[in-house]
Amino acid sequence: xxxxxFNISKPRVIDWDSADTSEYAKIIEKVPSAQxxxxxxxxxxxxxxxxxxxxxxxxxxxxxxxGQFEGLAEELDKCMLCGKxxxxxxxxxxxxxxxxxxxxxxxxxxxxxxxx
Amino acid sequence: xxxKHVIIIGGGPAGIEAANYLANNGIKITLFEKDEHPGGNIKxxxxxxPDFGDASVVRKEITDKLKHENIKFINNTKIERLYQENxxxxxxxxxxxxxxDIVLLATGFEVFDAKRKEELGYGIYDNVITSVDFENxxxxxxxxxxxxxxxxxxxxxxCVGSRDEKVGNxxxxxxxxxTAVKQAIEFKELVPDAQAYCFYMDMRMAGQFYEELxxxxxxxxxxxxxxxxxxxAAVTMDNRIQIKAEDTLSAxxxxxxxxxxxxxxxxxxxxxxxxxxxxxxxxxxxxxxxSKSLFGMDNLTEKPxxxxxxxxxRPLTLPETIxxxxxxxxxxxxxxxx
Numbered sequence: 212x213x214x215x216x217f218n219i220s221k222p223r224v225i226d227w228d229s230a231d232t233s234e235y236a237k238i239i240e241k242v243p244s245a246q247x248x249x250x251x252x253x254x255x256x257x258x259x260x261x262x263x264x265x266x267x268x269x270x271x272x273x274x275x276x277x278g279q280f281e282g283l284a285e286e287l288d289k290c291m292l293c294g295k296x297x298x299x300x301x302x303x304x305x306x307x308x309x310x311x312x313x314x315x316x317x318x319x320x321x322x323x324x325x326x327x
Numbered sequence: 328x329x330x331k332h333v334i335i336i337g338g339g340p341a342g343i344e345a346a347n348y349l350a351n352n353g354i355k356i357t358l359f360e361k362d363e364h365p366g367g368n369i370k371x372x373x374x375x376x377p378d379f380g381d382a383s384v385v386r387k388e389i390t391d392k393l394k395h396e397n398i399k400f401i402n403n404t405k406i407e408r409l410y411q412e413n414x415x416x417x418x419x420x421x422x423x424x425x426x427x428d429i430v431l432l433a434t435g436f437e438v439f440d441a442k443r444k445e446e447l448g449y450g451i452y453d454n455v456i457t458s459v460d461f462e463n464x465x466x467x468x469x470x471x472x473x474x475x476x477x478x479x480x481x482x483x484x485x486c487v488g489s490r491d492e493k494v495g496n497x498x499x500x501x502x503x504x505x506t507a508v509k510q511a512i513e514f515k516e517l518v519p520d521a522q523a524y525c526f527y528m529d530m531r532m533a534g535q536f537y538e539e540l541x542x543x544x545x546x547x548x549x550x551x552x553x554x555x556x557x558x559x560a561a562v563t564m565d566n567r568i569q570i571k572a573e574d575t576l577s578a579x580x581x582x583x584x585x586x587x588x589x590x591x592x593x594x595x596x597x598x599x600x601x602x603x604x605x606x607x608x609x610x611x612x613x614x615x616x617x618s619k620s621l622f623g624m625d626n627l628t629e630k631p632x633x634x635x636x637x638x639x640x641r642p643l644t645l646p647e648t649i650x651x652x653x654x655x656x657x658x659x660x661x662x663x664x665x
Binding site: 249250251252253254255256257258261262267269270299300301302303 | 446486490491492493528529554555556557558559571572573574575578579580581
């Protein structure tokens with residue numbers, strides 16, 4: 212078939228009905244303080260890694276919460292687990308434990324190998 | 328009833344309003360104020376939200392209410408202890424004992440000590456100031472940096488000492504958001520060419536005309552609102568302030584250098600509030616005094632004869648504080664009649 216150079220672009224919406232939000236329940240179970248996050252971004256602002264690479268913990272956390280795992284495993288690898296984010300969090304969220312557990316779960320999920 | 332004596336601790340808006348109401352009803356009052364002048368925290372303000380009313384005028388209106396033959400105003404006097412003795416209340420100063428049938432606690436609030444948030448640099452960098460410092464600067468009419476330069480930019484940071492588990496204050500202080508909007512407008516009026524930025528976690532505009540003022544600050548004054556909490560402040564070579572936040576709505580870290588950083592300090596229970604309510608077992612969370620019930624018995628405590636008014640209970644706005652002083656006075660009248 213003739214290739215016209217067009218392809219179908221991925222939907223850019225969070226489809227809540229098909230999003231796998233059950234995975235986030237596991238994070239909450241491991242790190243209950245995750246529920247207290249108010250998305251103020253103090254963690255992302257103070258992040259040592261984000262000074263050098265494109266990394267945003269708050270955004271990763273929210274994507275996980277919304278069941279949007281695509282590309283997340285690579286993102287999470289950028290964290291150095293220094294824990295500076297934990298120091299500035301006004302809600303006392305154990306940010307370091309969240310990222311650690313997200314890494315474990317996401318690698319089991321095998322979303323790393325999703326091709327789309 | 329008129330032979331009863333009421334002790335009021337605290338010469339701020341709540342205490343004075345209650346004193347005036349009771350005095351007009353023929354009740355003898357002794358009102359203690361720890362500072363030299365009455366008026367409480369209004370002393371620190373230049374203009375009041377949401378209508379930019381002159382704080383010194385409002386303060387005069389309030390303190391004029393002290394001029395009453397039934398009110399004995401004692402300044403420069405701190406109540407060290409308050410306790411019950413043979414059906415009387417005893418207020419102990421450092422050298423004297425005062426007796427009363429009824430006590431009204433109106434010991435108010437103190438602003439959060441911004442030095443406790445070391446990462447924001449208050450007390451370390453000259454151009455990091457608090458909202459109270461801003462009011463004093465505005466009062467002097469000179470909006471200048473520490474180096475005497477007219478600022479090109481200013482940033483306001485909300486929730487300093489409020490909504491912050493790290494300092495033990497989970498609550499919202501309620502007045503800082505609207506104060507930041509007010510101060511940003513005041514700044515833009517004085518320095519129209521400069522930029523004003525307001526960093527927030529949530530803009531809480533829950534008061535009459537607050538939302539309108541917020542809107543006006545954007546529309547008429549071009550105040551920039553950035554949703555993100557400043558995580559740290561540092562100083563540059565030329566003594567400006569570099570701040571780091573996440574611009575959460577674009578999900579990117581943000582770096583910005585401003586001439587002045589204003590920390591919107593929250594409301595904390597005053598030292599006297601915490602001490603007297605702890606001594607009398609009426610202390611609630613965060614050292615505020617606890618009323619008997621939020622609904623209907625908000626000026627009463629578990630101790631008969633001990634009443635509460637104003638910000639010793641929780642963060643309140645000025646109109647709420649004045650109304651609460653009046654409400655406490657009515658409760659005291661009812662108590663005396665029964």
